Amino acid sequence: MKPPLGAQRHNRATPSSPRYVPIVVRRFVIAALVILSCTAAAQQMSGVVTDGATVAAPDPDGGIQAINMSDGKVTWQSKTASWPIGFGGGKIVALTDPGKNNGLQVAFFDPDTGRNTAMVGPVQLVSWAKPKYGFEHNSDFNVWIASKWGDGMVLYWRAERWSPITLGNYKQPQTKQMAGGRILIGFARNSVEAHQIPPPSEPPAPRDPEKGLPLLKGQKAISTMVVGGRTLALIKTRSDLSVACFQDQLLLWSKVVAKK
Numbered sequence: 001m002k003p004p005l006g007a008q009r010h011n012r013a014t015p016s017s018p019r020y021v022p023i024v025v026r027r028f029v030i031a032a033l034v035i036l037s038c039t040a041a042a043q044q045m046s047g048v049v050t051d052g053a054t055v056a057a058p059d060p061d062g063g064i065q066a067i068n069m070s071d072g073k074v075t076w077q078s079k080t081a082s083w084p085i086g087f088g089g090g091k092i093v094a095l096t097d098p099g100k101n102n103g104l105q106v107a108f109f110d111p112d113t114g115r116n117t118a119m120v121g122p123v124q125l126v127s128w129a130k131p132k133y134g135f136e137h138n139s140d141f142n143v144w145i146a147s148k149w150g151d152g153m154v155l156y157w158r159a160e161r162w163s164p165i166t167l168g169n170y171k172q173p174q175t176k177q178m179a180g181g182r183i184l185i186g187f188a189r190n191s192v193e194a195h196q197i198p199p200p201s202e203p204p205a206p207r208d209p210e211k212g213l214p215l216l217k218g219q220k221a222i223s224t225m226v227v228g229g230r231t232l233a234l235i236k237t238r239s240d241l242s243v244a245c246f247q248d249q250l251l252l253w254s255k256v257v258a259k260k
Contacts, residue, residue: 045135045206045223045224045225045232045234046134046135046136046144046206046223047083047084047133047134047135047234047257048084048135048232048234048243048257049084049085049086049087049092050069050087050227050232051087051111052069052227052228053068053069053070053111054066054067054068054069054075054092054111054112055067055068055069055232055243055245056084056087056092056094056109056111057084057243057255057257058082058083058084058133058257058258059077059257060240060256060257060258060259062079062082063077063078063079063080063081063082064077064078064080064081064082064083064084064092064094064109065077065078065255065257066092066109066111066114067243067253067255069227069228069230069245071252071253072245072252072253072254072255074255075112075114076113076114077114078109078114078116080094080096080107080109080116080119081094081095081096081105081107081109081116082094082095082096082097082133083095083096083097083133083143085143085145085153085155086145086148086153087111088148088150088151088152088153088185088187089151089187089188090111090187091108091109091110091111091117091187092108092109092110092111093106093107093108093109093153093185093187094106094107094109095107095133095143096119096121097131097133098125098131099122101122101124101127102124102125102126102127102129102131103121103122103123103124103125104121104122104123104125104131105119105120105121105122105123106119106120106121106123106183106185106192107119107120108120108190117190118190120190120191120192121192123181123183123192123194124194124196125157125159125179125181126159126179126181126196128159128161128177128179129141129159129161129179130159130161131143131157131159135222135223135234135241135257135258136206136222137202137203137205139160140159140160140161141157141158141159141160142157142158142202142203143155143156143157143158144156144203144204146182146200151186151187151188152184152185152186152187153184153185154182154183154184154185155182155183155184155185156180156181156182156183156200156203157180157181157183158178158179158180158199158200158202158203159178159179159180159199160176160177160178160179160199161176161177162174162175162176162177163175163176163177178199179196179199180196180197180198180199180200181194181195181196181197182194182195182197182200183195206222206223207223207224209221209222209223209224209233210224210226210231210233212249213231213233213246213249214246214249214250214251215235218237218238219235219236219237220235220236220237221233221234221235221236222234222235222236229247230245230246230247230252231245231246231247232244232245233245233246234257235254238260239259239260240256240258240259240260241256241257241258241259241260242254242255242256242257243255243257
């Protein structure tokens with residue numbers, strides 16, 4: 001059976017030696033995973049994910065950090081990836097910054113030790129995209145969880161730009177170019193399948209942040225989620241962005257995840 005145009009399949013990386021693998025895909029695998037993907041919707045905040053015990057978030061100095069949910073202490077840091085995308089199969093899944101030819105890698109980490117158990121890719125983005133991960137909606141590039149289930153998750157990415165102005169077309173009106181893709185991630189085998197598809201719809205708008213949090217002057221909550229009776233919130237100020245943990249309207253801890 002011939003693979004569909006624009007499809008990439010990445011075989012699993014060995015646990016002891018992360019490696020990059022060749023690209024092939026089968027239609028029946030895609031169909032089965034897409035059907036399964038409808039069974040659960042993602043509830044995580046952009047860039048901040050948790051399994052209830054560990055919070056994974058970007059590190060303001062680059063890379064990612066793991067934070068103990070109970071006391072806010074940083075348990076490990078890694079420069080291997082830069083954007084946590086989810087938990088699954090007892091692993092933290094994160095994306096790297098795109099490298100050569102706009103290809104990014106999917107990294108799998110042990111939540112307790114931070115050991116990088118696998119690095120799979122590259123997932124090839126369209127050449128003209130300018131990927132930049134962000135905690136809020138970005139009109140140029142977005143990546144988000146479309147759905148998640150016990151054995152995996154589906155990510156969508158969407159890029160757009162205005163057509164470049166050249167000497168040959170500077171008198172013509174600019175048109176908007178769009179591209180998109182789907183990334184299917186399997187937790188058990190550290191598998192990744194990537195497909196360029198017609199641009200998906202805009203990412204879902206984040207839910208309104210919980211009201212009544214005891215914020216200081218100049219702080220603004222941009223998103224929240226409730227986990228085990230505690231509220232995790234992304235707090236924005238003029239100088240940085242932090243993830244904060246509240247319980248019964250009391251601040252338990254706060255950690256900076258990005259600097260402006």
